[in-house]
Amino acid sequence: MITVELGEDGTHEYASGITAGEVILNVHGKRSGAVAARIDGVERDFSHVLDSDCSLEPINGESEEGLYILRHSCAHLLAQAVVEMFPDAKPTIGPPIDHGFYYDFHMDPIGDEELKAIEKKMNQHIRANHAMIREEYDNQTLREMFSENKFKIEIMDDKVGHDVGSSVYRQGDFVDLCRGPHVPSTSHLRWFKLTSTSTAYWRADSKRESLVRIYGMCYASKEGLKQRQRQIQEAEKRDHKKIGKEMELYMINEMIGKGLPVWLPHGEILKSEIERYAVETEEAYGYQRVTTPVLAKQELFECSGHLPHYADGMYPPMEMDDGTYYLKAMNCPMHHLVFSSKKRSYRELPIRIAEYGTVYRNELSGTLAGLLRVRMLSMNDAHIYCTLDQVGDEVRANVQMVNDYYRTFGFENFHLRLSLWDPENTEKYIGDANIWESTQEHLRSILVDMGVPFVEEIGEAAFYGPKIDIQFTTALGREESMSTIQLDFAAKDRFELSYKDENGEENGEVFVIHRAPLSTHERFVAFLTEHWIGNFPTWLSPIQVQVITISEKQIEYAAEVKTSLESAGVRVKVDDSDATIGKKIRMHRKMRPAYMLILGEDEAANQTVSIRARNGDQCNGVPLDQFVSDLFAEITNRERDLGLVPASE
RNA sequence: GCCUCAGUAGCUCAGACUGGUAGAGCAUCUGAUUUGUAAUCAGACGGCCGGGGGUUCGAAUCCCUCCUGGGGCUCCA
Numbered sequence: 001m002i003t004v005e006l007g008e009d010g011t012h013e014y015a016s017g018i019t020a021g022e023v024i025l026n027v028h029g030k031r032s033g034a035v036a037a038r039i040d041g042v043e044r045d046f047s048h049v050l051d052s053d054c055s056l057e058p059i060n061g062e063s064e065e066g067l068y069i070l071r072h073s074c075a076h077l078l079a080q081a082v083v084e085m086f087p088d089a090k091p092t093i094g095p096p097i098d099h100g101f102y103y104d105f106h107m108d109p110i111g112d113e114e115l116k117a118i119e120k121k122m123n124q125h126i127r128a129n130h131a132m133i134r135e136e137y138d139n140q141t142l143r144e145m146f147s148e149n150k151f152k153i154e155i156m157d158d159k160v161g162h163d164v165g166s167s168v169y170r171q172g173d174f175v176d177l178c179r180g181p182h183v184p185s186t187s188h189l190r191w192f193k194l195t196s197t198s199t200a201y202w203r204a205d206s207k208r209e210s211l212v213r214i215y216g217m218c219y220a221s222k223e224g225l226k227q228r229q230r231q232i233q234e235a236e237k238r239d240h241k242k243i244g245k246e247m248e249l250y251m252i253n254e255m256i257g258k259g260l261p262v263w264l265p266h267g268e269i270l271k272s273e274i275e276r277y278a279v280e281t282e283e284a285y286g287y288q289r290v291t292t293p294v295l296a297k298q299e300l301f302e303c304s305g306h307l308p309h310y311a312d313g314m315y316p317p318m319e320m321d322d323g324t325y326y327l328k329a330m331n332c333p334m335h336h337l338v339f340s341s342k343k344r345s346y347r348e349l350p351i352r353i354a355e356y357g358t359v360y361r362n363e364l365s366g367t368l369a370g371l372l373r374v375r376m377l378s379m380n381d382a383h384i385y386c387t388l389d390q391v392g393d394e395v396r397a398n399v400q401m402v403n404d405y406y407r408t409f410g411f412e413n414f415h416l417r418l419s420l421w422d423p424e425n426t427e428k429y430i431g432d433a434n435i436w437e438s439t440q441e442h443l444r445s446i447l448v449d450m451g452v453p454f455v456e457e458i459g460e461a462a463f464y465g466p467k468i469d470i471q472f473t474t475a476l477g478r479e480e481s482m483s484t485i486q487l488d489f490a491a492k493d494r495f496e497l498s499y500k501d502e503n504g505e506e507n508g509e510v511f512v513i514h515r516a517p518l519s520t521h522e523r524f525v526a527f528l529t530e531h532w533i534g535n536f537p538t539w540l541s542p543i544q545v546q547v548i549t550i551s552e553k554q555i556e557y558a559a560e561v562k563t564s565l566e567s568a569g570v571r572v573k574v575d576d577s578d579a580t581i582g583k584k585i586r587m588h589r590k591m592r593p594a595y596m597l598i599l600g601e602d603e604a605a606n607q608t609v610s611i612r613a614r615n616g617d618q619c620n621g622v623p624l625d626q627f628v629s630d631l632f633a634e635i636t637n638r639e640r641d642l643g644l645v646p647a648s649e
Numbered sequence: 650g651c652c653u654c655a656g657u658a659g660c661u662c663a664g665a666c667u668g669g670u671a672g673a674g675c676a677u678c679u680g681a682u683u684u685g686u687a688a689u690c691a692g693a694c695g696g697c698c699g700g701g702g703g704u705u706c707g708a709a710u711c712c713c714u715c716c717u718g719g720g721g722c723u724c725c726a
Binding site for chain 2: 092093094095096097098102104109110115152155156158159160166167168176177178179180195196197198199200201203204210212213215241245246252254258364365366367368369370548550551552553578579580581582583584585586587589596598600601602610612616618620
């Protein structure tokens, strides 16, 4: 007999030789929702045989670990179907990922129809409910089993070696090299869907074989799968490309080029309102503004380290009669030169230099997408020059600034990330291990002191130093960097930055903080559009008030209303055409004005307006003067919500 | 750059599989209508069907090629 410790479910005695699955069946019954078990802390299959005392905890399919196992198993199921339908296809690797899984095959490219057929075949195997059986073999046998698949052999060379054996998993006629664990049988994989295909290179190396990657999503329940599908639908509704077109925020023209959006009047309003807000804020925080050129000589970018470390991200050089020029991919080198354009005293520090600078980056043409990935970016950029002692205050001020901005813009789904260098991969970075470790520790202790929660991630640092990124979660559940605060210890040496200290000595210990709390105009407007579904707060709305007349008789009064709103600085448009008001409301809805004003005989007679908020709530008979002053307050206070109409019950 | 799906009127889309020479709604314009909170009626205008090449008596439709857009190309048994 052996003793199995089951946590809350107590301790049970079984005959030695019982499997994990049998214990779970005994304790939790058929519908336990478990897909595997954790035995003495190690994830195991249901078929794992228990022959000594141990602890056992079922892994539920809905848990993070459970979903990982489900998705991994679903990748195997995909490979089974693909190999059956395309006997020449060679499976390579197939890991679980967020929401699902993929599997890379060495095979001819496939299209939508094949994808559907593969999904159908997978469903057949689910109905057949093949057991997923673990088998262990010695090294020699494994190499014989997979002798037809050089990719698997290469994986063995790397991960298994030549001495020890490993495991395979078999379902029906299909066998795959794998460590496991897996679900006990294919019927657990019902809630999946193949989503797309793509290409990837073997080992992410463009010189190696090109592989077909097939993506799928997989969940533990119908509800899980449906919920994800709803999330995707919701994200489509919020897509900034769709809303951007409807609201005429920006356009992309073939003759101008890919990744080079043109800001249309409505988008330009968003952009300049954001910029005005940034300028006000930065003035309050003691920043000085400059404008620097969009291109500069090669020497500058060699000095900054961009050319050796960032050349792929830059536009190719331009040969001029006096040297080689590059479009700038970053503003920092120019700001460094502003700093060192005159002698600096310790009394001046910290010096904060800001600019809404336009930078140019050579993104691969296939990665460009709407406003989210572009080749010309307007950055809300600034550089702070300070001593190491001052870094803490400056970082704190910037975290505070980000918090204030996000509250005003209504963003809630975000968290801080301390982005560290990768000590295994040092050639990507400037500077030695000591300076990296000490500056990272400095930033870490600032965050800890502030008591703000943050996560750490290795390999996400900039090439010149560690950073604090503010990570934003999109409607699709994907995490994107929105704001950044970067500590740069390399610039002082490269640009010989210095100041005269209290002792009258030239001091070269100038630390630079790069910060961009509002990201780029392009990304920021894209996220803002997605977040508000185009229904921006009044101060940001391209059209703040849309006036609608009921009949021709109110044309004059409408003009009067327009004039008084305009004199208060409100962006207002009038529709005095002879269409019905129902039609006018419907038509103007797509431009998402914060408020519509309905003007009829009553309003004209009493100098009032009827307000219709964006959500359809109304408030009739409001005196015009009152509306104008209330609206003015709402705009100047940058209120998040439309407050001029009481919410309907 | 690579794979995949797509590109038809200003917008949203049908027609394509099975070749016979282009359609709808909205927008716009012109009339009529003067309207109280998500589409008033009628008429007109509008397209070298992304570009080029090929097959054919005949191509939006089939084939090739280029361009542009969407999705993906980070997750490593």
